[in-house]
Every structure is written in C-alpha cells, then in structure tokens.
Amino acid sequence: MSYIRPVFRHPDLPRNALGFTRKDYEGAISTLCAGCGHDSISAAIVQACFELALPPHKVAKLSGIGCSSKTPTYFLGNSHGFNSVHGRMPSVATGANLANRELIYIGVSGDGDTASIGMGQFTHVVRRNLNMMYVVENNGCYGLTKGQDSATADIGSASKKGEPNHFEPIDLASVALQLGATFVARSFSGDRAQLVPLIKAAISHRGFAFIDVISPCVTFNNNPKSTKGYEHVREHLAATGTVDFVPFKEEISTEYEQGESKEVALHDGSVVHLHKADPELDITSRRSALRLIKDYKAKDQILTGLLYMDENSQDLHEILGTSKAPLRDLAAAELCPGQKVLDKLNESWR
Amino acid sequence: MSYIRPVFRHPDLPRNALGFTRKDYEGAISTLCAGCGHDSISAAIVQACFELALPPHKVAKLSGIGCSSKTPTYFLGNSHGFNSVHGRMPSVATGANLANRELIYIGVSGDGDTASIGMGQFTHVVRRNLNMMYVVENNGCYGLTKGQDSATADIGSASKKGEPNHFEPIDLASVALQLGATFVARSFSGDRAQLVPLIKAAISHRGFAFIDVISPCVTFNNNPKSTKGYEHVREHLAATGTVDFVPFKEEISTEYEQGESKEVALHDGSVVHLHKADPELDITSRRSALRLIKDYKAKDQILTGLLYMDENSQDLHEILGTSKAPLRDLAAAELCPGQKVLDKLNESWR
C-alpha cells in the first residue's frame, strides 16, 4: 500500500499521523434533510477515520438504497463508493472483500434496507463473519419513500400518516448476537462522544463489526400525539394531502457519562431513553449482552455502547484459507496453469 | 364449513370423531429415498391430523422446493397443496391465509429452503405471527441438489463430498424465539411419540407455530470419518465420481421418556444427542427457552420438545382487524360501493 501524502496542504489545519487533514476525509455536501441524524453519523465516520489516520483511498464504502444509503457520498470523498441495490449491499461487500482483503470496508445501511428486504443477506454476512464495519442508521421508518414503518419501528409508534404500528420490532443487535456476530454495538446519532470511539473500534475489529445507530428521521418520525412541535402545520399538510413540508430543524445531539441514563427528546417530542454501559455487562459474553438488552428493553430503555466483542474469531478469508495477497492482485502466471497441464488433463478424458 | 362424511367406508378401520379413517389423511406414495427422515414426519402429520379429526379439505398444505418441500404430496391427499418456489413459501402462505382465515395452514420447508434463500421471508412470517404450523425438516444439507451443506449444518460436519463446514450453524428455533415466535418446538423425525403431540399442539395453536424437526438425510449426511457403514462403497463412488448409489436403509426411530437424554445413531454412524423437556424449562418464558437451548448446546446436546408457547398472542388477522368472515367469501355487494359513491367522489375531484 502506498502512503503518498495529499497534494495540497493547509498549514493551519490539524493533521493526523499520515499528514492528512480532516478535510481529506470529507465528502460531497449532504442532500439529506436539515437535522437528519444520518448526517451526524457521517460526521462521526469522518472524525473516526481521521483519528485512525486511514489512507482514505484504502477504504471502500458500500451501501444499499435509502436516505441512509446515500450517505457514503457525503464522507470520504477520496474513497471508492458503491451505492448498490436495495437490501443487497451485504453480498456486494462480500464479493468486494473477497477480491481484495487489504482494503477497509465500511457498509452503511438503513433499517428498511437491512431488516426488511435485506434480512436474508444481513443474516448471512453476519454468519460469514465478513471483515467489515456494518452500520445501520436506524430511524424506524422508510425515509426516502416518505415515512412508512420499518421492521424496527416500535410497537405503537406512529408514522407521519398517523397509523400506529402493531408488529414486534426486530432488534438487529440481538439478532446479530444470536447469529454469532463478533462485534456488536449500539449508539445514538447525536452522541458523537460515544459514536466516534465505537466506529474506530469497529473499523479496527477483524471480522464483522455491527453498529446499530438510532438516527431519528426528523421528517417522518412525527408522532401526531406529540404535544411538542407543530400540529398546526401538520394539520395543514394533512388537509392538503401533501407531505412536502419539512420545517428546518437543528440536529439533535446529546452527551452523557458511562453508566448514566439519559432521556433524549426527538423533534416530534417523543423521547428515547438511552443507557450507557451497564457495569454488569461482560462484553466477552454473548449471553450477558442478550440478557441486558432485554432487561433494559423491559425498563423501556435502550442499552448503548459496545455490547459484545470476540477478538479471536476467524474472518471469511481465514475460514476459506485464501491467499494472503489480495486475489485481485494475483498475476496470470499464478492463475493460468497453461497448455502443459491441459495436455495431461485431456489424457484423463480419453 | 361442511362436514360431509367420506364416500367410501372401511368398516374395519378405526375412525375419528368425523368418521374419517387414517387412510383419508394419507397422500401419494413417497418418492423420497428409503429411510428418509422426511417420510417419518409425513406419517406423523397424517397421524396428528387423524387424531385431531380435521376435515381434510379444510387444511391447506404449502411448501417451497426441496425433498422436504415435496412431502406435502405424500400426506393429506384430500387437501389442496401448493408447492411454490424455493424459499418463498412464507409469503404464499401469508397471502393464502389472508384470503381465508378459516382453513388450517400447514407449511413444510427444509433447512435450505428456510435458513438460506428463505431467511428473509421466514423472519417476517414469524414477525407477523401468521396463524399456521411451520415445520422445518432439518437435515443440515441440501438433499435434492445432492448434499451441499446448509446454513444449519454443524461446524465440522462433512457432506458426502467430505468437506467439513466452517460456518456457525443457524439455530432456527433460537432465531424464531428471538423474533417473537409464539410457539416454538424441536423434535426428531424418528420420535413419533414426541412428534405427533407436538404437531397436534402446533396445529391447534392460534398464531405462528414453529417446529424444527431434525430429519437425517440418509443419502448425503455420510461423514467419511464414520467408522460404521460402507467406506468400500463410498470409495468406489468417489473413484468413479458418481454419487448415484444409495444403499437401502431403514428409517431411524427412537423412543425415550420425558427428562431423559438419548443418543441416536444415524446411518453413517454419527450420533445426535437428544434431551427431552428439561424440568427447569418454563415454556411461558422466551428467555428460559433461549437460555436452555444454549446450555444444552454447550453440552453438545439438543433440547427437544415444546420450548415456548404464548397462547394470548394476536395473529395477523387480529392485528389487521380484518373481517371475521373469510375475505374470499365476501359478496360483491360488500366490496363494490357502486356508482352513487362514485358520483360523490367525482365531485371531490372537481
């Protein structure tokens, strides 16, 4: 890998070990709604990659389809990106990783992209312990298609159309743990202080690193029962049957200490209860993680932070026993046995 | 529902409450390999339906593709059946059930059909708590395509080709529990005494009833390291590169008591350790089921029997609030609002 330094230098800006500035990790300007949690996550990824001093071009960004899946365009502008098809990013990432085990793979998906159409591929990429970071930007709805409930929406929560959801939400972190994921974490888009280190850990993890990030959709997660906010406007929209009005909002951010609980109010007035790192939690035990997630859920709280980690797992390449050199770099000589071998083989078919 | 009695009567054969004989619940002759576990399960289904005295025509059989998915042809010959496409039976069953909530739905699938290509649909049919019995005839391999490992194959187990599997097996019972299934059980194809009552309970359950049935593939689950059996023949086949020799085998059956453990030897000499109903198990607690499954797995045992059951859940129709009468039976009058209504609506668009 060549670590050539960036061409332009901003003497004033802080640099990382590789001499890159934060700017070198940024992407195009976001086209998401002002205040969308997804943008906060993009910023955290930029920060994490900067702090890890990754050569930007040695990272590959992959995603499916959705507002969340658009975000790879908005970070790491010097990295190749692949915005594939809805729900199928895991397979594309698997192929990419097989071709070149040396790059760093960052996958971004949404709760619809992963828990609905993508559930099958998600299950199997976990099972293969593919060496990548897989971030779900979880807003409990389908943002890009205007707010339908997703499979992670809480029971009773209501989309903009005002209809409560009646189905058991899928807890992707628990499912990942159940399926044998080797790194599982949960966080909140606004909690930069927690998110950045988690992302750094996930990128550094060898194997499949999953982060479920609660990332409010400021536009469609509007609980009509909400007292806060702007019924007036909503009624106006309801009456006109158009959902094209998105009041400008500030991004929600929060900070709190290890072991603390925290209430975070979303734009629509609904509240998420977060809890950071329970002392009981043994991050080397799947079962303790699964148990505590449920304990907190019972208290209507969401346990955040690193939930489980297995440092000694084998990633897909190790399981398959593929060459240490990236497969894509193998020379024709190593790949093509040539006519002599063919002569022998032809004999065997006579 | 009309309970007309069958036309022909066999005075000698025992009859159930409806006056049907066991024969009335049988299907076409099986074309599966002699000794295939799947046939034992078909027999158990026939027995259960007979004992439950179901009107055969009020049952609908659905399946995907695979040896297991072929079996609905081999039971309940007087019921409509639907052998759909690979891995997609859950969606077909969902549609069928929506159309007529009064029929009894029996879904049969395989571990490949469910845990690989069907994982997404399986996840969501569980989540919707569709009122049906869903049986996975689990042999850890793809029988119909000649024995590749499936996603439920145990680590280290070797298919006929002799290659050990390196991936974490998916435990469908645990996944179902995790996803909120309202009835979860596990059994062994040869254990008629346990299987029949489980099937009866599953059919009687209102909501999604899942049974994971270990069902050895006599043809492709041949562990080459196995001492028992017929290396000679196998070597012969290996040498000739043809896998078309299937020595005739007896079906494996077993019987043991509640609370007992039991070793069952498969045709290839490999052994499954079964354990029936742990006293600790609280079948009203998901968590106790999940915990015990893991405890036994740790001991390299498989916990069988009814693992979890929630009698008070709402099935899909109740969640949606659909009419009590089958949707398919609604008359045009109830469905078509007519021109008068249309006149009003037209006004609203002027």
Added chain:
Amino acid sequence: MKRIEAVNDFVIKFANVNGTGSASANNMFAKAVFRMGLPVSPKNIFPSNIQGLPTWYEVRVSEKGYLGRRGGVDMMVGMNPQSMAKDIQEIDSGGYFFYDSSKPLDLRMMRSDVHFIGVPLKDLCQREFSDPRQQQLFRNVIYVGALAALLDIEFEVLRGLVSDQFRGKEKLITPNVRALELGYHYASEHYVCPLGIRLERRDAVGDQILIDGNTAAGLGAIYGGATVAAWYPITPSTSVVDGFDKYCKRLRIDPGSGNKNYAIVQAEDELAAIGMVIGASWNGARAFTATSGPGISLMSEFLGLAYFAEIPAVLIDVQRAGPSTGMPTRTQQSDILACAYASHGDTKHVLLFPSTPRECFEMTAQAFDLAESLQTPVIMLTDLDLGMNDTMSPPLVWDDTREYQRGKVFNEEQLEAMSERFGRYLDIDDDGIPYRTYPGTHPSKGAFFTRGTSRDEYAVYTEDGDAYEKNMQRLLKKWDTAKQRVPAPELIKAGKGSKIGVIHFGTSRCATLEAIDSLQAEGVAIDTLRLRGFPFNKTVDAFIEEHETVFLVEQNRDAQMRTLLVNECLISPRQLIPILNYNGTPITAKYIREEILQVVRGDNVRPLRKQRSVKESV
C-alpha cells in the same frame, strides 16, 4: 419590449425548494384554473430527495384541451435561489419571471427580453405571521394570491378552494385567505393586472375531474373487488396502495363491527409482495400489488410460477425512468419487455396500457376479471407521469349491473355432481382455459396440488415430455383466447384514407393527438391507433398492413413496444418507424410532430438516417 400575449393558452412553471410546502399552494393554483372551466395539466418534476433540492411544477393551460407537455415556459415563478439562474434562462423570450423581491435580484441573472415581477413575499409574511413555520408555509400561498391578480384568477374560486380544503379545520381558513389577499392586493397595487397572459372563464372541462392515475387505480381495485393488497414501497407506485388504503377506510370498513373487509400488508420486499398476491389469488381472493421497475425484476421468478401454474395475479407497474435505480422520480415506458416476457423459460404475460385516470380506474377493475378468467398474471403498465400528476379525465363511472367475472371455478355443488375425475388442467372448453377449485370446497373431490413443476392434466407431477409439450401448447391456445378478451385498441381515422398511421399508447396519447391535430391542420392526414392491451388482436395487424408509413410513439430507448408488435404480428420492424423519447420527461407534441414531418416531407418515407438511428436504437 415584446411580451407574450395569450388567453387561456400558456405554460407557467413554479421553481421551488423540495420540502417548503409549495406543493399544496401549487395544487391550489392548478385547481383554480380548472374550476374556471379551463383544461389544465400540471406536472411535478421532483428530485429523489426529501428536502432542500430543486423541484418544479409545470402547469399548462390549454383552452383547446391539449394536456400533453408543450415545452417552453411563458411564466416562471422562481422561488428557488439554487436554480434561479437556470430557471430564468428557460423562459421564452417575452415571457415573465415572478420572484420574491424581499432580497434584490442578482443583476447578472437579468434578461432584457423577460418581464420581471417582484413581490416581497418574505417581508409580507414576516409582517403578517409570527410562527416562523407559518412564515415559510404561507409564502407559497401569497404568491398564489399574487398570481390571481396577475393572471385574472377569480378570487372567489380561490376562496372556495380554501374552504373546501380546510372543511372541518375552519381555524385554518382565515390565515390562508388572508395570505391570498396579501399577495392579491400587493400585485394589483404594484402591477398593471392582468399581464399579457391571462385566464378567462370558459366551459371547456364539462364534467371532467382532476385526479392522479394512482388514486384512480387504487379506487379501481376497490371497485374491482380486491380484498388483499400486498406491496413494498417504491416511487412512483406508492400512492396506488395509499389510495386503496385511504378509500378502503371510508368504503370497506364494516360499520357494525368496525372490521375491515380488506387486508393491506406492507411486505418485506417485492418477492414477498407478489408471493402474497399469488397465495391469496390461489385461495380465491382478488389480490393485487403495485410496484415499479426494480420490483418487476424481483418479481419475475414468481410471475413465471403464476404463468405456468395458472394462478391469477394483478400487478400495477407504475413505470419510472431507467434501468436499475435510474431516475426514480422521472417517467418512462421502459418496462414493456421486462413485463411481457417476465421470467425464464417460455412465458408471456397479459398487459394493459391505460392513458387516463379513468382508464387507470377501469383497467384496474378489469384486470381482476381478466386475471381470474384467464388464470394468469395481468400487469397494468402505467407510469409516473400519469400515476403521480393530477390529470384531467372523464369522471369515473361504474355500471352497477356489472358482475365480477370470477372465471372457471367449480363450486361444491358442481364437484358433488361430478362423476368423472376432476382434472385441474383439462381443456374442457377448447379455449385453453381449464377449471380451478378453491381450497376447502369439497370434502372428497376437487383437491389438487399446485406446483411450478410440470404435471399432467390432473395436476400430477410428471416428467413426460409429451405431457409438457401438450400443456405448453394449451397455454398458447389460452394466449389466443386472451387476444379476444383484452381491451381493443382505439382507432381514430383521419377519414381521407390516409396512408400514414401512428401507433401510440399510455401517456403518449395527449402529445400524439395534439401533434396529429396540428398536422391535420396543415393537410397531413394521419390515422392513429392507441394500443390498450397485450396480446394484440387482429385490428393491430390490419392497421399496420393498411398504412404505407407507420410511426410508433414510445417513451423508451429500445422501441420495446415494437419488439412486441414485430413478434406477435409477424411484421417487419422496417414497417414501423419509432419515435422515441426517453430523457425522463413526458414526450411533447412538438417533438412528435417534427419526427413525423422529417419522414413525411422527404419523399422517401423510410429515410436511411431514421433507419439507422432505429437500428442503433434497437
């Protein structure tokens, strides 16, 4: 300086920012024109994004009733700083530019041949409303008020629209009307009203309605007796199920029990959606799904099953632009091949091509009759243009004496009376269509096993080649039967025994007919044939044979409909000259007119240039 003068015949385009609430205001504008008895066709040109990107609303007013896209802009309402420079460039010379003069315009954007009309919307808002959200929202309402003065919209019409819209929410009426007045008064005080382009009440819309095709389709499903809808959200099809949902809540809930006489399931993906539709149809319910391109690709395995196992299924494909994700918020007619021959093996599917909201309504209802009587999938191919834009249409009608055609289904009595063995795939009537039974019909007769594998006439699995071949031939016979059942094409003769014909379908209708009119006026007589269903019936062959030069108007790159015509009617592709528009915006009369003239003017009716471009385009 020249200024465009026009009464009831102009194009006004609104340039807004996505998510600023402009849609409702713009709709109000279009509806007002409509209520003045004037034909209007508004088209949304929106981004695949939720907030902050440019979005346009193009409104054509045409007393003559031409509803296709005209092209060109007489007046631009420029509410979006991002796109303003480009927007101003787009205005026809002598046209008008309306903007918010709260901030001065960047002089570099000025054009000497365009009339600039500024109204300080922001300032007016701030003076009037305190809540910043209201300020943003009502800016839009104010410009509608101003336009009322500038274009002579009857204020009473606007007032009426507001009170209709907010019936039941009276407290919202006052501020809205107030906002309208603000704009109205400011404009009348500061500008000579009306401008050169203006409106005058006419009686040119009759009893027509203004509705989007998707809502009409959703309602068609209700009237068609659909009880199960399974879908997965995707633009531009989402509003089909939204419409079904909305009106089911009003029309399909049992007043007594409050129970629903319908079920809507948001599936986990399109494979599941079509699977549910097939399961429900197999079990005797009328079921449908709605999707767009990517969904069609994902549904193709199941469509093959439904074709081969002969299970009814209704699918509404609201086409969008491009392969893959393409341009999800643009329009095209490019799923024709994907739908007609969906799935591997020898398969072909019945297609319907609506051109108006009324046809969306009728054909959706008809699709269920066809699917059940033919026992096969029926796909209605509409598109974003028709599906998502309010479109003027004859009112929706339903013949209350009409009965659902449920197709050949044996009931319990028939089975009871039957002496011979029931054969699910027996061609008893020699029309290629066998008889089905619903599960649970009879305790001992009529049960059969449905499968995607080959089977004999009694639905018993077989690998016998002759049985397979016989069955596939029967399916062809059924295909021939279908030709008589699908809606016949609409033929319009120029009268003078024209040698030139134009074939069109779907949303190319308005632009095509407008182009033909204008050519007619110049003495070029052209017959037209509008395809409404696939497979084609004899009329189509005849039309092509009868004309020396036949044009085919399509909104895709590869002349996909030509492939079907050539294949089905065994005619030479050279007999058809494609007129292709595929940039994602609706085709215009102007373009069609020019394409036709190029060929007709030159004596060579099939010039090589065209031929080659056709060749490339295939």
Added chain:
Amino acid sequence: MKRIEAVNDFVIKFANVNGTGSASANNMFAKAVFRMGLPVSPKNIFPSNIQGLPTWYEVRVSEKGYLGRRGGVDMMVGMNPQSMAKDIQEIDSGGYFFYDSSKPLDLRMMRSDVHFIGVPLKDLCQREFSDPRQQQLFRNVIYVGALAALLDIEFEVLRGLVSDQFRGKEKLITPNVRALELGYHYASEHYVCPLGIRLERRDAVGDQILIDGNTAAGLGAIYGGATVAAWYPITPSTSVVDGFDKYCKRLRIDPGSGNKNYAIVQAEDELAAIGMVIGASWNGARAFTATSGPGISLMSEFLGLAYFAEIPAVLIDVQRAGPSTGMPTRTQQSDILACAYASHGDTKHVLLFPSTPRECFEMTAQAFDLAESLQTPVIMLTDLDLGMNDTMSPPLVWDDTREYQRGKVFNEEQLEAMSERFGRYLDIDDDGIPYRTYPGTHPSKGAFFTRGTSRDEYAVYTEDGDAYEKNMQRLLKKWDTAKQRVPAPELIKAGKGSKIGVIHFGTSRCATLEAIDSLQAEGVAIDTLRLRGFPFNKTVDAFIEEHETVFLVEQNRDAQMRTLLVNECLISPRQLIPILNYNGTPITAKYIREEILQVVRGDNVRPLRKQRSVKESV
C-alpha cells in the same frame, strides 16, 4: 425373425433405477466404446429425485461421428421393473432386450419382434459377493461384462478402464474385473456372440476427448483467471462450480503456504451470488457464477445494475426445461429472452452460445475478457444436454502466449500522470467504453462513486434528462462495439450457391449438421450458420438476406432466438421459419430433416400451415 444388423452404428439404452449405482457402470460402457476409436454420445435421462425412480442412459454409437440424439432404440438394457413394460415397447422391431433373468420375465411384456437376452445378474452376484451393497453395485458391472461379449467390446479396454478408475485403490480393481468377467463368460457361453449389432475398432475419434460441458466450463474459469466464484446450487448448473472447485484444488493451491488462490462461496441464494460477483468484479477480481432458469429470474435486478453501472460480471446459465421449476432434469434453450433483456428499463446483455465442451471451455475463459473489456455482464447460455452429458469434443487448448484482456483500467501511474479530472463515464476513445479504476489505486485521484442511479460522466449523481439520454446512447455505441468483439458465427456453405439456409446454435448443432448431411445426400443443398454470440454481427444479416428460405432451429416454444434476430437485424419474422423442439429431450436430426423437407418439397417455401403454427408459437 428380423434382427437389426449394424456395425458401429446403433443406439443402446440403459433403463435403471435411480440410486442403484448404475451411472458408473454405464459410463464405463460408453468410455469403452470411445476407447475403441468410435464416436459415442451418451445421454442421461434422469428424474428430479435422488433414489428409486426410473432413470435412463441412452448411448448412440456412430462411426460417421453423428453425436446428436438419433431417436429409436436398437438395444434396451432393462434393469428397472417399474419401467420395463414401457421400455420393451420402445425397442425398434428386430432389436434386442437385455434383462436380469434371475427372475422370469412377465410373459405379457414379451414381443415377438424383439430378441430377448437374459443374464441372471442377481444370482451371479449373490454367488460371488457377500456384502449386499456390493451385490447391488456389481450387478451393474456384470451387465457391462456381458455386453462386452454380446457387442464385441475388447475386454482389455474394459480392464484398462477399471485400473485407470481405481488407480490408488488397487484393492477395488480385482472385484470389478471379476464382475466384468462373470458377465462376459456367462454371455459368451449362453449366446452366439456377437449379436447383429456390434462394435469394431476404428480410428474415428482422433485426439478427441469425452467430457461434460460443465466440467469444461469450470476449467475454463480457471484458465480465464477467475479467482472468485459465488453460486447457489441448482440443477443442472451445479457441476460447473464443482468442476471449478475440483481443479482449483489441484491447480490453484499455493504449494508453499497451502493457501488458495481462489475463493468459492456458496451464497444464500442467487441474488446474493450475483451480488458477490458484481462486488468482486467491481473491485478488480475476475468473478463468476453459474445458475439455471430460476436463478436468472432472481438475478435480473442485479443484472440491470451491472449493465447500467457498467460492471463486468460473468454468468453461466445451464438451461433446463420450462418456466418456473418446470422439468429441472430436462434440457431446453428457453432462457434466451430472459437473459438478453434481463431486468427492467432499457437493458441488453452480451450472450455466448457454446456447442461443444471445447467451446464451453474457451467461451468461459473468453467471457472474462469480454466482460472486462466491455464492462458489462456476459452470459454464457449452455444447457443440461451439453452441460451434464459426456460429450465428444476436440481437446481443450490454451495458447500460452495469450494475455488476459483486462479492459480499460487506469493504474496508479496513469492517474498520477493525469492532469485533467478523471471521468469514469467519459467516452474518450469514441467506442462507448469508458475507463475504470479499482478501489485503492491512488491516494487522491481516480476515486468515484458507483451507483445504479443516473449520473454524469464524472459519476456524479444527476437527474438531468440530457445527461441520462447521452449516457444511454453511449451504451448503444458500446453495444455496437460489442458486435465486433463477440465470437463470429460459423458459416458452412453447401457450395452450390444454395437458396436455403439454416440458422442454429448451441446443442442443436449435431442434429442440424446430421440433417443437412442427409439432405445434401439427396441433392438438397443447404448452407448453415451457427450463432455463437449476441449481439449479432453483420454476417448474420447477410446470411438471411442471401437466402430465400431460412430455417431457424431452436429448442424452445416461442422461437426466442428469432425475436432477437428480428429485433437486432431488422428483418421480418416471416423470413425465418422456426423449427422448434421443446419437450425437454434433445432435438433429433430426423425431426429437423422432416421439418425442412415439408417446406422445401412444397414449392411454396413458406406454407401457411407453417406460418400459422409459427404465429401461434410466437
């Protein structure tokens, strides 16, 4: 009584029970014929089942080298009681029936015009072998021994085959040879050997090999430099990846480290398999998948992405019979339309049509060059007949000087040297093919964002209609470029300036050429053109124009290849008379010959009857 007399020219069919180990014995028989220097073509006709159902092995011996299915049976080896009655009926009059006489035959099955030859296989086995499994297994070997005597197979050849097969497992050689001898001696003692049909050594196979197309394709992927294979099991494609796997273990494992210079992933389904192939190809590896019909349907969304985003992908479709699950163990050529136009929107894909194992090998390797140089999916369409049956073929050859054509890829140096901005979709060379870069190539240049949405030439997302249209036109230009790159058709001229032409492809080759030969012999001169790739290049148009009557041989119902020809070459469907076989068994020379004669004999070269049947068939 009449008895069939033939040397080196007959058909012998083995009727067995699935799962009884007959395959290896039957293979030994075919290989023995081959080693006697005689062209042989064995065809497996097996059920979609693992054990207990009837399975057949049809072997044609043809000194003249005709390898297509001949039809008819001269000798039946009847090892299956279930099917015996039907099997006996199938024998040509004067033919032979070989059976196990341990149990007496049911007299009702007897035919007076067939020679019955009984050998007590079961008894012989029981006397010789103790292990019941061996008894079952060696029954098969014994009948091969008996046939050796009856048909004059050189025993040494069999002995050689056994020792080759069991090299390294010597202890298995003795019992096998013993079994052969048992049969040989019994037959020679009890029957006048040889029978009327017999073998004589010739030198008619030259250096050819006997191999199945799937193994050849798997090996082609190794020689083509594939490093990633992602697949999902499905008959009849499974053995492609099995073959790749088998030879990778021998040829692709680093002797030092034991590491694999390849990766094979059994995906969770076909959507994932093609997704992995696309991901790997995007990242610079040569990757492929193999599937059959249902997989094609499931892959279509991803194929559209690869077409539009211009990502190489190699797909091998081993076609089976029917829509949906159809007849999974029968053969057909019916995925042509599904592959050529896979996915929604305007899409078209490059196809390859191999006819021999050697072409399976070559074209698979070539597919990677094409996919990478054209930056698009390439689908090789083979079928069960070619893929799973041992087929006589010229030996596999590889030009060691040949270099992989990796296509237009900028490396680090090129990017470093580049002053202008890198444009992923810029048509620099005016051939429609842009330049790509692999991820991780250069720290600050050449990165771009791959997407299925529309974008400009710099891969930046855009909803601009002109940019979309321009890009779609470039893709057409690339399509034209492809015409020059895909393998040219194989033209065989009858010489005498024939007015009749026959177009064929894939596994119709042998039967077609045999039919042409026989017609030639009768003075009917016919030119043939064998299609090997899609899009078609000029030769095809020319061939059709040059001939008055053109037949098109296909193994599907809907004349799918005709659709492509008509579409691409702009010729009238009436210029092509389809000869269609779609019952799941390989097409025969006899059938083709008759279809051609029907038309050619009548002076009307396109009789209505045909025409109509064609029409129906389309």
